[in-house]
Amino acid sequence: MNTAVEVTPAVPAGGGERKVRAAVVVGALGVVFGDIGTSPIYTIQTVFNPGDPHPVPISTDNVYGVVSLIFWSVMIVVTLTYISLVMRVNNDGEGGIMALITLLRRLGGERGGRAATLLAGVGIFGAALFFGDSMITPAISVLSAVEGLKIVQPGLEELIVPITAVIIIVLFTVQRRGTAAVGRLFGPVMILWFGTIGVLGITGIARHPEILKALLPTYALGFMFGHFGIAFFALAAIVLAITGAEALYADMGHFGRKAITRGWLGLVLPACVLSYLGQGALILGDESNVGSPFFLLAPGWARLPLVLLATAATVIASQAVITGAYSVASQAAQLGYLPRLRIAHTSESTIGQIYVPWINWVLMFSVLTLVFAFRSSAALAYAFGMAVTATISITTLVFFYLARIKWNTPLWLVLLGAVPLLAVDALFLAANLTKLVHGAWLPLLIGLTAFTVMSTWARGRDVVTRAREEKEGPLREFIDELQYQEPPLVQVPGTAVFLNRGMETAPLAMRANVEHNHVRHEHVVIMSINTLPVPRVPDAARTEIDALGYADDGIIHVTAHFGYMETPNIPETLRLLDPAQTEGRISVDGASYFLSKIELKRGTEPTMATWRKRLFIATSYITADAAEYFGLPGERTVIMGERVEV
Numbered sequence: 132m133n134t135a136v137e138v139t140p141a142v143p144a145g146g147g148e149r150k151v152r153a154a155v156v157v158g159a160l161g162v163v164f165g166d167i168g169t170s171p172i173y174t175i176q177t178v179f180n181p182g183d184p185h186p187v188p189i190s191t192d193n194v195y196g197v198v199s200l201i202f203w204s205v206m207i208v209v210t211l212t213y214i215s216l217v218m219r220v221n222n223d224g225e226g227g228i229m230a231l232i233t234l235l236r237r238l239g240g241e242r243g244g245r246a247a248t249l250l251a252g253v254g255i256f257g258a259a260l261f262f263g264d265s266m267i268t269p270a271i272s273v274l275s276a277v278e279g280l281k282i283v284q285p286g287l288e289e290l291i292v293p294i295t296a297v298i299i300i301v302l303f304t305v306q307r308r309g310t311a312a313v314g315r316l317f318g319p320v321m322i323l324w325f326g327t328i329g330v331l332g333i334t335g336i337a338r339h340p341e342i343l344k345a346l347l348p349t350y351a352l353g354f355m356f357g358h359f360g361i362a363f364f365a366l367a368a369i370v371l372a373i374t375g376a377e378a379l380y381a382d383m384g385h386f387g388r389k390a391i392t393r394g395w396l397g398l399v400l401p402a403c404v405l406s407y408l409g410q411g412a413l414i415l416g417d418e419s420n421v422g423s424p425f426f427l428l429a430p431g432w433a434r435l436p437l438v439l440l441a442t443a444a445t446v447i448a449s450q451a452v453i454t455g456a457y458s459v460a461s462q463a464a465q466l467g468y469l470p471r472l473r474i475a476h477t478s479e480s481t482i483g484q485i486y487v488p489w490i491n492w493v494l495m496f497s498v499l500t501l502v503f504a505f506r507s508s509a510a511l512a513y514a515f516g517m518a519v520t521a522t523i524s525i526t527t528l529v530f531f532y533l534a535r536i537k538w539n540t541p542l543w544l545v546l547l548g549a550v551p552l553l554a555v556d557a558l559f560l561a562a563n564l565t566k567l568v569h570g571a572w573l574p575l576l577i578g579l580t581a582f583t584v585m586s587t588w589a590r591g592r593d594v595v596t597r598a599r600e601e602k603e604g605p606l607r608e609f610i611d612e613l614q615y616q617e618p619p620l621v622q623v624p625g626t627a628v629f630l631n632r633g634m635e636t637a638p639l640a641m642r643a644n645v646e647h648n649h650v651r652h653e654h655v656v657i658m659s660i661n662t663l664p665v666p667r668v669p670d671a672a673r674t675e676i677d678a679l680g681y682a683d684d685g686i687i688h689v690t691a692h693f694g695y696m697e698t699p700n701i702p703e704t705l706r707l708l709d710p711a712q713t714e715g716r717i718s719v720d721g722a723s724y725f726l727s728k729i730e731l732k733r734g735t736e737p738t739m740a741t742w743r744k745r746l747f748i749a750t751s752y753i754t755a756d757a758a759e760y761f762g763l764p765g766e767r768t769v770i771m772g773e774r775v776e777v
Contacts, residue, residue, distance in 0.1 A: 162386070165317075172276060180509045185565065201407050205372055210400065222234055228381070235529065259577075303494065325403075367565060379395065470751060518577075528553065591777055606637045611680070623650050624652075630659075698762075728772040
């Protein structure tokens with residue numbers, strides 16, 4: 132049964148418990164809301180950007196309509212869809228698109244549902260789009276903050292791109308140190324940020340309090356239906372107000388639904404709404420403020436400090452999406468959609484804090500390319516909205532499918548929620564498609580590229596697995612042959628651990644050792660790694676032992692279960708085994724570890740298109756060293772190779 136996990140330790144009731152709850156909310160404010168919380172910097176100025184291919188004319192009615200549409204988009208997509216509905220669905224406490232994919236895969240396995248399998252593929256495309264989001268978010272966020280310099284001092288405009296590039300290089304360079312040390316600062320900084328933008332919003336509202344009428348849905352509806360030709364194209368920029376909605380869901384496993392809900396309703400939503408209202412009021416007072424209404428809300432003396440605070444907030448927003456990309460890549464590798472990647476845990480206390488070097492440097496190169504190619508947040512905005520709307524649409528679709536099929540929600544109730552919410556998503560998606568030639572193609576290209584790599588790897592992995600199984604042969608038959616072999620094999624003292632893909636076939640390295648060296652170790656452990664569609668597995672359920680039909684031959688099979696959020700450590704897993712079940716004590720510190728290395732070669736069999744075979748083999752080169760990945764001691768690890776055609 133899937134239940135939400137609250138990441139709050141047991142504490143005495145009363146004041147202590149309230150302090151812990153407050154600490155979790157502060158932590159969530161520092162990690163979860165950075166992306167959506169910095170959207171007020173660039174959303175309204177992008178809507179009214181005169182350089183837009185479909186600009187929104189500045190008029191009183193349009194200002195009311197835009198602000199009202201922003202407010203109700205946030206309420207419908209973030210508060211209703213994500214906070215109230217989607218975040219009720221979890222995979223053992225974990226949220227996000229990868230959690231939905233694992234639920235769909237499990238559902239497809241249980242019922243053989245073709246629709247579930249198809250939607251899982253769509254979900255993988257949504258995960259692929261997240262990589263595009265991870266590239267665009269740091270670029271647009273940091274650029275938009277640094278662009279405040281031209282409000283403070285117009286002569287500094289030429290320095291915006293170089294300063295942004297330096298900040299981004301520093302940001303990615305320090306990733307290997309982890310966020311544990313600076314993470315404690317994120318919450319207070321974001322509290323200061325939300326407090327500041329809320330107060331500035333109030334000062335704008337005080338000048339033109341009539342802007343509060345924009346909270347009425349009639350203004351949003353009037354703008355949509357009365358000026359549909361303008362409002363429809365405006366949606367491509369208004370969607371920027373809901374960027375980061377997926378992050379609320381993806382980080383649910385770290386902070387729990389309650390903490391995120393409290394942070395959103397108690398601080399983030401009010402602060403952002405006040406900022407949007409204040410900016411709208413500022414434009415009503417003077418149309419010339421439309422160029423940068425966010426920074427112009429602040430008095431002259433406060434603009435430079437606001438730029439510095441905005442830069443800090445956007446760095447935090449970027450940090451959240453970068454670590455999210457590490458998490459998605461790690462989970463995708465565990466589920467078989469990416470090769471095994473080198474992963475470093477950067478915190479001894481928080482398992483979710485990881486660093487994936489290959490992903491880090493690809494992201495940095497991509498972000499810098501975007502900064503120098505687009506050179507402004509307004510130009511990047513067209514690209515940003517496409518990734519956001521596509522991911523939100525996929526999440527909403529999968530949620531209602533699971534609600535109907537997995538939880539047997541009445542069809543009328545599913546349709547009552549799905550039709551209007553998906554209609555809203557479809558409007559946003561259609562509006563962003565109009566920006567296809569102006570930059571919206573970029574996240575689609577990134578998503579399609581990542582999806583092609585991920586689906587090709589999954590397909591090639593299946594092909595290699597079948598070819599490998601033919602070479603390995605059945606494990607039980609191999610063990611029987613060892614028992615009755617004449618003359619008997621020579622047994623050498625010590626423990627040998629052979630890593631294998633399952634318990635159906637014999638390890639290639641063990642078969643080669645027997646056939647070519649004609650020896651076996653006194654104590655043999657054949658170990659298989661089983662990645663379950665759950666985040667983590669407790670130590671009590673970590674291993675299963677099978678004697679393989681002979682209780683006194685010193686050969687056993689161990690299945691080690693890991694969650695997709697975990698990095699397997701073989702020596703530590705062996706220490707968990709009970710000597711009474713292992714046909715003797717395993718010498719973990721003196722054991723020899725044997726790995727079967729596969730050399731891939733393009734074959735003539737029509738297993739995949741030729742270009743996909745080349746892509747699969749090329750992708751295999753980024754695979755992390757198996758000995759390092761599984762925590763094996765290098766000086767006691769033996770690698771034996773075998774050639775396999777794909």
